[in-house]
Amino acid sequence: MTITIYDVAREANVSMATVSRVVNGNPNVKPATRKKVLDVIKRLQYRPNQVARGLASKKTTTVGVIIPDISNIFYAELARGIEDIATMYRYNIILSNSDQREDKELQLLETMFGKQVDGIVFMSEHVSVDLLNMMDRSPVPIVLAGTIDSSGNMPSVNIDYYQAAYDAVNRLLQNNNKRIAYVSGSLSTTINRAFKFTGYERALADAGLQLDNELVVESETTYDAGYTAFKTLNSIPNAPTAYFAGNDELAIGLIHGAQDAGLHVPNDIEVISFENSKLARMVRPELTSSVLPLYDIGAVSMRLLTKYMKKEKIEEKTVILPHRIEERNSVK
Amino acid sequence: MTITIYDVAREANVSMATVSRVVNGNPNVKPATRKKVLDVIKRLQYRPNQVARGLASKKTTTVGVIIPDISNIFYAELARGIEDIATMYRYNIILSNSDQREDKELQLLETMFGKQVDGIVFMSEHVSVDLLNMMDRSPVPIVLAGTIDSSGNMPSVNIDYYQAAYDAVNRLLQNNNKRIAYVSGSLSTTINRAFKFTGYERALADAGLQLDNELVVESETTYDAGYTAFKTLNSIPNAPTAYFAGNDELAIGLIHGAQDAGLHVPNDIEVISFENSKLARMVRPELTSSVLPLYDIGAVSMRLLTKYMKKEKIEEKTVILPHRIEERNSVK
DNA sequence: TTGAAAGCGCTAACAA
């Protein structure tokens, strides 16, 4: 029923091998033969079966992408960066959501292996030992995007979260804020605790300020969590005058919390965020934010993965992208 | 090197067929044999090769998803709905962005066919005749998600856009607004022109109001476009007192445009949106919005697709999901 | 420059 390479070969009076050569752009085909084959392909509307090709060649030209949640703008940006570069290199993407659940991540890796993907881009806030072990035994290259592994052995693409957090807090310090809160996501992830929190702590210390645990709140990274966090923090004696938010949603929640309490941002309360998604410009005041270049992290991760898949030489298996602060109006 | 079904068969002293049976849960295997095989599988860490399975069975358990842009929260919600149901039915998703470009959509379909997906979920604001023809010749079922085809032959999942728009505009009419603007995305798409615009027009007519073309602006569906549209519309003589926005980003742009002009929403200007993404609660005032249940549309589309793929009986190939208005504070 | 033929790892009759 479906027409195969064999049909083309027969119609063109050549062997399957020759058809295969022209389909794959192998130069060892006489131009006349090539034309003849191409004509038949067109006439018969032949479409190569990539599954058969995958079985024979052991390459599927598809890569697996495992991320926490595609409906989160944060990860969606990342995914777009990955997809764009994948397309550029003619790979397709199998996309899966892990919801950050380790069991799902483990199972998803298994599924990807079974599907014979040529490589995997993985993102998660925390990479467990089990996961690391499984990745170690992976039959295909894996690169971590915006994800830290404690072993330090995996290829990865990140920014310097510590320095970025340090710089962000420092920006608040410049305006003479003495009571700076940190509203973060889960503090049990490496990025949040070992890097961002440490950057916050260190910036404070360098300014001669002491860490006040009452000012750091661990929460979901949602708008509502930010809103609630503001209420809580603003009700303590000697409330904060500035906030360092773990991401944009949190920052917007904080700002609305402040405004609903009759406070002016940035005159009464200053807020700096850490993400700079397109949400950052969709609030009043617009968010001053440390930029986390998610799209780029995705794109560079995918580019790095292509190098591994093509067995090219890798200059740096751990790439650190630059960061900066985007100045807008939530900080004076 | 990699271990195959043949290795398992040899180690377990059974035939490949038997191993295949236990792997596929075929009941015609003696429990003792099953256990023996399972043990070997575990010991050898055998992992079935889905590509080989796909070639032999002509089923890949993967479906293609073609959407405009995953980094847009609008489509990301849809994608999540699709993915969740796909996972539930043990399918994987190959995700691709078309950027609404017809050439890319055509080519993506080709790619999906080549990859032998078992089915496709397709979303686009406009389905061209060429696309329709190609879908007609598709070797696998295709369902349109949040997408109208003029032929009416394709399976699809939508809401009643006409009625939803009518209801939204009517909500504005209830507050005695006489000058109601419509800020829409491209008016060359079926949904925007034939349904939403017509709903707007009709609601006006039913209220005895005449359509003023000056009040309908066609633009990108972005925050900036909304912001700009407000400026433009507010500067005409007899400016609008209410706005019907094509989506949430547009609505937020409109609101900020109004606020930056010193106007109060909803006292001076009322705005109703058409989407109700999570952005809707992240502005002040929060958006009153006609809800477009993207997640559900995705989920139901995928569910419908599974029925086609499994050749189950289809009750309704064209499903219309209910819509409603979520009341918040951008409308009095 | 071309063809023959042996797989790739699995499923699915069919037979036993």
Add this chain to the structure above:
DNA sequence: TTGTTAGCGCTTTCAA
């Protein structure tokens, strides 16, 4: 309940 045996549609030596 189990095994034998053709394929599935292609790539890839190897030889000509």
